[in-house]
Amino acid sequence: MRNALGSVDTVLLLGGRSEIGLAIVARLVRDGASRVMLAARGGTVPDEELERLRRLGAEVHVVDFDASRPETHQDVIDTAAAKLGDLDVVIPAFGVLGSQAAYDRDPEVAARDVAVNFGGHVSAGLAAARRLREQGHGTLVVLSSVAGVRVRRANFVYGSAKAGLDGFAQGLGDALHGSGARVLIVRPGFVIGRMTEGMTPAPMAVGVDEVADAVIEALRSRARVVWVPARLRPAFTVMRLLPQAIWRRMPR
């Protein structure tokens, strides 16, 4: 249960090796969360990550989870609930960022990644939401991206999946309204980290820690949407208004 000061007790991370996801989990544990489940492909998470969370005081479980197999998602949620009890925070943090050029060459890979970046979030998100609704409390943290706020030609496959995800998260948040369960939509810009390794940071790039800090603050204040950094929000208010002819020429 979330307590009066916003600390939670249990956390489920889907995409259990995600850099951003683990940074959020570590903060939640530092603030009092005592049981964690990391759901990762192959059911393994590097020992040093497990140790880090255990040293902070959490009991940590690991379970196999593949975002591209929607038929297994309900089971993963049930397993987590059986091990952790009520799910206070669920963070689907899985995702793949392929290059647009590669997607252009191989449409099948593009469709497969979209199935993870969008489809996987739909099945895992709906399964989690059902559980949260029954509980009458809990927050689903959806890692959207500014890439989906206005899709750019430079990465429109990834961006369109994020656009779908963002719309899904908004609708789900509305559907859960009044149930006690909530959705927090996180819209980071360019995050310097493992996923973007080797890429040149875009303007207003942030680090993984900044994203995690912002998520913690948003969970505490029960915000519905958080942009990281916050000034991306006014920036995108403007960018959404740019004529398509100009937007199309944006270099990245």
Place this chain on the structure above:
Amino acid sequence: MTLLTGWGRTAPTPATLARPRSADEVAALVKENTAGRGLLARGLGRAYGDAAQNAGGTVLDCTALPPSWTLDPEAGEVTASAGTSLHDLMNALVPRGWFVPVTPGTRYVTVGGAIAADVHGKNHHVDSSFGAHVRSLTLVTADGSVRVLGPADDLFWATVGGMGLTGVIVEATFACVPIETSRMRVDVERTRDLDETLDVMTATDDRYRYTVAWIDLMARGGRTGRSVLTRGDHATREDVRGVVRGDPLAFAPRQRLAAPPWVPDGLLNRATVGAFNAVWYGKAPKARRGLIQGVTPFFHPLDAVAGWNRMYGSGGLVQYQFVVPFGAEDTLRRVVGTLSTRRVVSFLTVLKRFGVGTPGMLSFPMPGWTLALDIPAGVPGLAGLLRTFDDWVVEAGGRLYLAKDSRTSAASVATSYPRLEEWRAIRDAADPDGVFRSDLARRLRL
């Protein structure tokens, strides 16, 4: 679904609210709710945290049980329905020359809530807590049966202080206190600092049935812990002769003021609370003896303003109450010292000496010092500060009051309530499928 919170107005969760009007209706609801998110009794919602909430489940509003009471003046006992408030009881009993055995700092609590939290009052050092005065109680258990329990039953002592997790109390019989008047004879005195407060209370508390110290937490340096002690007894006819005209037992609490429905956030801040505290301390006489006071100003000063918890704004408030055994005064000094150097805003900080506790397995009071603070939930750094206090308190052999808690950890409760396992065994036997559940129980893994 109805969104429920405790008195602190933090961490709301929705539940289906049912309003049973009889023990039979309670039993029927229990039988209906054996699967899923379970159910829980709720009284007047005066517990500060999540004790009377059950997210996604069913909550029985026990104030729907028709208020009722019968007085047996021979035995000095009252039998009341669990939904009866101590306010209603006092209105009925005081003019007849009887007083409730224990009253918390508000009389807007139900008999069920008073037993479930085993509440204490200013007379704990003399009279122990509410459960010590209960002769029998009627409990609807998880199988839907209606059981009458007495102090010889284990389940009775798992229910006293059991926070609603053993079943629904529908009625109770408890001893009352004979009184000659509806007034209190009160001595007020101020102390210079915490040490003097502790010394005076230790030396002379036993001369009074009711005692409490209000600490001015805003005072710092050499004045840290300066307090106003109010201590008294039920006034006799002799005491009020010439002071009170007419029937000495007349009892008509004044109509309450209401806090405004909307209050700007941050109204209670360091400046306003500091000013309030200074005025309260300043207006208290250095020493005044034999003051004749009514029940409300002596026992329930906050009841004069209905809904005063709204003054804390949308963020709500956290009440922090712990007890440490006698001998652990250093822990108390450390907490009070830290609060006053960190300038933590606490509107009302109350210190009290506890006497012997009851056999209630999860009952809070034990011989020692208890300190209660009211802090706006939005105070920066509060979570970490209170976690540190938890550690000090538990290390000193003390514990936190579940009826006030809204933020401690399962681990601190497990180590500080040594009879938790024993309680669990009795609860599990009475409720093997976990029908009775609360947000508090989930949060603290009770």
